[in-house]
Amino acid sequence: MSRGILWFRQDLRLRDNPALAAASKECDELLCVFIDDPQDQTISQLGAASRVWLHHSLTALQASLRKKGSELYFAQGPSQEVLEELISQSGAQRIYWNRCYDPVTIERDKSIKTALSDLQPRTFNGLLIHEPWENLKSDGSPYRVYTPYWRAAATALGKEPDRLQTLNMPRNIPALSDVAAQALAACVSLEQLELLPCRDWHESMLKDWQVGEDAAQAQVERFLKSAVHGYDEGRNLPAEQGTSRLSPHLHFGEVSPRHILNRLLLERRLSALSESETTFAKEILWREFAYSLLFHFPQTIDEPLDPRFRKFEWAEQTDEHLRRWQRGMTGVPIVDAGMRELYATGWMHNRVRMIVASYLIKNLLIPWQAGEQWFRDKLVDADLASNCMGWQWTAGCGADAAPFFRIFNPVLQGEKFDKQGDYVRRWVPELAEVAKKYVHKPWELDAQTRSGIDYPEPLVDLKQSRERALTSFTAIKGTKTA
Ligand SMILES: Cc1cc2nc3c(=O)[nH]c(=O)nc-3n(C[C@H](O)[C@H](O)[C@H](O)COP(=O)(O)OP(=O)(O)OC[C@H]3O[C@@H](n4cnc5c(N)ncnc54)[C@H](O)[C@@H]3O)c2cc1C
Known part of the structure; x- marks a missing residue:
């Protein structure tokens, strides 16, 4: 009789899951487990919005496994320690997982593979x-x-x-025997992982998602x-x-x-x-x-791929500007609409991600890493690879990046891609009654109309801030690349 462990990670599904398919075929009993690991960069340590998604995704996976007569177990702690405990408690002789690709997880998994070599770990590409x-x-x-x-x-x-x-989907997912299941002292309940925040903002965030x-x-x-x-x-x-x-x-x-x-x-x-x-x-x-x-290029998690940008002169004393950007209170309608959509739903449209990122980096001259961190905490799709690439691409310091001197004008972007202003009106209700002509530049309304609208003046002048960014860029343009 063979007993195996199937370690779920960034593969929370039963269909087209190569590790699960192999484990279901090769084992007579299978312990399916998810580990909330504080060192994990791929799933657990992403931000608050992602952890909410994770909670619900694990709930769904647990229900699917139960329908198959199996069970999903949960544990918390450094993965290697937890797996060693589970192996000793369950008597498992095999282990299976699908690979992840961020640098910290790769190193961790390599060392787990070595430590558990007796079980001949089998790993697959499921991502x-x-x-x-x-x-x-x-x-x-x-x-x-x-x-x-x-x-x-x-x-x-x-x-x-x-x-x-x-x-x-495997026709049969072998369950763990009751005796083995009772010995799993290392396991906790899903609720004990505390993936949901204490305050209930997450319920409205997930209202449009399944x-x-x-x-x-x-x-x-x-x-x-x-x-x-x-x-x-x-x-x-x-x-x-x-x-x-x-x-x-x-x-x-x-x-x-x-x-x-x-x-x-x-x-x-x-x-x-x-x-x-x-x-x-x-x-x-x-x-x-x-x-x-x-x-x-694992260093690109927090360093620019283009080394010239290490010397880039960012603005000083930017806390208030960063806070206003995060809250969707910059006074630039399409930027504020995007940031409020992110806050409310955990997601933002790709075109608007580029606009808000360009505004933060090039108009406010705030380092892209600050934006990347905010996105990481607030996006339900926060993904180390795509997020770092997206931010570096917009900053002009990444692979295949938009040149730094190509600076999005958020007003023209709004007028081109949100012609009627519907997107802005949806997320910035203060501008709901503003005519199409002004909805992307309410500062051009006459003073009397403006005084009746409770919406901030722009944080910075778009033209001047653009010039300032170009000057900072010119200073590093000719510097040597490493
Ligand atoms: C500053 C910035 C940060 C970003 N951060 C993330 C992030 O953390 N996680 C994330 O998944 N995407 C990120 N993106 C990429 C992109 O914005 C989202 O993947 C996309 O908006 C998701 O919506 P969708 O599923 O409807 O995309 P669709 O347009 O339907 O595209 C289908 C799928 O293709 C992939 N995709 C599309 N565009 C991109 C792209 N530019 N880069 C990488 N993959 C892409 C996604 O997996 C997406 O689900 C970021 C982009 C920018 C500019």
């Missing part, structure tokens, strides 16, 4: 289509520009369509039936539901990118996709590009 060491340039180095990365990935998929084959694997699958189908066909245009319009909103599901592994591409392609080749479908496939692969960058 990505291409792991970071797979899609490399011909000289073996990683891509730093996305278009060639995408071309190489698309070519590889053309040659290897089986890579997108998904695994069914969490868990079944919800993720349904969302994939809904999106692929409708919005994907207008994705090329729709993905830029924050007032519309033009994007998939799959990011938190992907982050927690409630659905695999393989499943999404598989359902998008429906037996077709990538080259047979429409333009909108291709753009969507490219976005799914952007996420993989981010994982590749994090793996090959």
